[in-house]
Amino acid sequence: MTYTFGLDTFGDSNSDADGQPATHAQTIRNVVEQGVFAEHVGLDFFGIGEHHTDYFPMPAGDVVLGAIAARTERMHLGSAVTVLSSDDPVRVFQRYSTLNAISGGRAEVILGRGSSIESFPLFGYDLADYEQLFDEKATLFAELLKGEPVTWSGKTRAPLLHQDVVPHTERGPLPTWIGVGGNPQSVIRAARLGFGLALAIIGGPPARFASYSELFQRALQKFGRPPLPVLVHSPGHVAATDEQAKAEFWPRWRDIFSLVAAERGFALPTEDSFERDTGPNGALYVGSPETVARKIATNLQVLGATRFDLKYGLPGLTHEQLMSNIELYGHQVVPRVRELLS
Amino acid sequence: MNEPSRLAVLGAGHVGPVVARLAIKAGYPVSIANSGDPDDIALVADLIIPGAQPQWASDAVAAADIVVLAVPLHRFLEIDPVLLSGRIVIDAMNYWPASDGVLTLFEDGGSSEIVAGLLATSTVVKALNHIGYAELEDRARPSGALDRQAAGVAGDDTAAVATISGLIDQIGYDPVRLGTLRDGRVLQPGGPVFGSVLTRAEFERAVSEDARSIA
Numbered sequence: 016m017t018y019t020f021g022l023d024t025f026g027d028s029n030s031d032a033d034g035q036p037a038t039h040a041q042t043i044r045n046v047v048e049q050g051v052f053a054e055h056v057g058l059d060f061f062g063i064g065e066h067h068t069d070y071f072p073m074p075a076g077d078v079v080l081g082a083i084a085a086r087t088e089r090m091h092l093g094s095a096v097t098v099l100s101s102d103d104p105v106r107v108f109q110r111y112s113t114l115n116a117i118s119g120g121r122a123e124v125i126l127g128r129g130s131s132i133e134s135f136p137l138f139g140y141d142l143a144d145y146e147q148l149f150d151e152k153a154t155l156f157a158e159l160l161k162g163e164p165v166t167w168s169g170k171t172r173a174p175l176l177h178q179d180v181v182p183h184t185e186r187g188p189l190p191t192w193i194g195v196g197g198n199p200q201s202v203i204r205a206a207r208l209g210f211g212l213a214l215a216i217i218g219g220p221p222a223r224f225a226s227y228s229e230l231f232q233r234a235l236q237k238f239g240r241p242p243l244p245v246l247v248h249s250p251g252h253v254a255a256t257d258e259q260a261k262a263e264f265w266p267r268w269r270d271i272f273s274l275v276a277a278e279r280g281f282a283l284p285t286e287d288s289f290e291r292d293t294g295p296n297g298a299l300y301v302g303s304p305e306t307v308a309r310k311i312a313t314n315l316q317v318l319g320a321t322r323f324d325l326k327y328g329l330p331g332l333t334h335e336q337l338m339s340n341i342e343l344y345g346h347q348v349v350p351r352v353r354e355l356l357s
Numbered sequence: 358m359n360e361p362s363r364l365a366v367l368g369a370g371h372v373g374p375v376v377a378r379l380a381i382k383a384g385y386p387v388s389i390a391n392s393g394d395p396d397d398i399a400l401v402a403d404l405i406i407p408g409a410q411p412q413w414a415s416d417a418v419a420a421a422d423i424v425v426l427a428v429p430l431h432r433f434l435e436i437d438p439v440l441l442s443g444r445i446v447i448d449a450m451n452y453w454p455a456s457d458g459v460l461t462l463f464e465d466g467g468s469s470e471i472v473a474g475l476l477a478t479s480t481v482v483k484a485l486n487h488i489g490y491a492e493l494e495d496r497a498r499p500s501g502a503l504d505r506q507a508a509g510v511a512g513d514d515t516a517a518v519a520t521i522s523g524l525i526d527q528i529g530y531d532p533v534r535l536g537t538l539r540d541g542r543v544l545q546p547g548g549p550v551f552g553s554v555l556t557r558a559e560f561e562r563a564v565s566e567d568a569r570s571i572a
Binding site: 132135141142143144145196197198199200202203218219220223226227229230233234237276278279280281282288296298 | 369370371374391398400401404405431453454455456457458459460489490491492494495545546547548550551552553554
């Protein structure tokens with residue numbers, strides 16, 4: 016079994032050592048450095064999730080990936096995720112096939128919603144139309160990937176008639192995944208469209224997703240498709256010791272949840288809930304390289320997955336803390352996971 | 358002993374399968390339906406909800422004593438109220454505009470009161486809406502467990518509230534009866550217990566502190 020390992024960021028706003036927030040521009044330049052460093056420490060994938068807020072100032076991740084592409088050779092680059100429902104599938108295809116051209120065939124796309132909702136009012140979409148928007152646009156995206164002129168009509172964008180959409184990819188379709196947060200219908204959709212399954216596990220016990228992998232492979236069979244890979248995306252933070260990792264991560268985790276909880280009306284995390292989330296059955300990979308490696312190895316096996324993408328960083332962490340996280344992940348966690356899985 | 362009540366779970370998305378699995382584990386016969394053909398959810402039922410019977414919504418409801426509404430609120434508005442007539446209906450839905458968009462009908466008041474107004478010939482009980490689906494199964498514990506957590510139940514019909522409290526107890530939570538649907542507003546997004554998993558003592562304290570902060 017070949018396993019691959021990646022990092023994802025939402026462009027989490029950095030702070031300096033004194034806790035002063037960096038400018039959005041500085042945070043974005045830091046992400047470029049972090050992406051280049053990710054290849055330097057041997058990682059296979061670097062992903063950028065679309066967000067539109069002051070604390071995740073990252074609406075145009077494909078531009079940032081283009082900068083990283085120009086300074087790297089081997090690592091794959093992709094969205095994590097592209098909020099397809101509030102975007103135009105034709106433009107998403109064009110941007111990522113352009114990234115694919117720049118990078119010599121290293122672009123990937125993960126389609127989904129994430130927990131991001133800001134793009135809907137920003138671009139004039141109604142969240143209540145979410146399902147139709149996503150379903151239609153994901154279906155059109157699958158057509159675009161075939162690389163032939165597209166004929167399509169639907170309710171969510173202008174129709175296409177024998178439309179040649181450029182730039183063409185050189186070596187087949189972009190690897191494309193659908194991000195799934197727990198809805199089994201989304202697993203079926205990924206199988207129907209022939210996209211990989213990206214399990215976004217950000218709360219609760221990861222093992223509850225084990226049956227989703229089986230559902231995915233069975234649904235692929237039903238649709239007459241070959242097996243496709245499953246990846247796991249989860250948040251975390253690696254530092255020298257469990258104590259240091261938790262001490263760096265917890266206040267930032269509490270802060271970001273306070274913001275989101277106030278917007279969405281749910282409860283704040285407590286130290287108890289954080290202990291559970293960072294424990295062996297929780298969704299967060301926060302700790303020393305050994306702690307995090309063991310958890311990744313266990314869950315990749317439980318979930319039938321072959322790729323793990325650690326969503327690193329949180330608003331308020333420093334660039335230096337993130338670089339240290341990346342170094343430990345690349346140099347210690349990943350080799351240890353490979354050892355545990357061999 | 359009476360046969361256990363039969364459940365129809367409407368919705369095979371995030372919440373429905375979790376509730377269905379808990380009920381099956383507790384010994385209830387369970388059917389699951391979404392808005393379309395049961396064949397579409399057969400594979401999901403088989404692998405994700407072993408033991409649940411996929412059916413057309415109308416068939417599932419016709420055979421059921423208790424119906425669980427686990428669909429997005431805007432999809433609920435597409436359900437014909439006649440379908441649910443005469444049933445105890447658990448409203449596990451939430452009006453959550455920050456996540457699902459604005460529905461004018463639900464902008465003022467308690468969402469379950471509005472649901473009950475639309476389902477005039479059903480008996481609506483608010484429950485299973487306030488613990489996140491990611492945690493609902495993991496935190497369930499049998500009666501008597503030291504780390505058992507609480508789950509709120511609210512409704513205007515005392516007998517129906519008692520029935521659903523029994524169900525909540527069976528699937529692994531300590532039922533906290535809150536009185537009327539109006540009182541059940543504390544279970545909604547923005548309320549004192551939404552999204553957290555609490556013991557009975559913590560739950561009751563959160564609700565009473567909230568009442569004081571409003572008064």
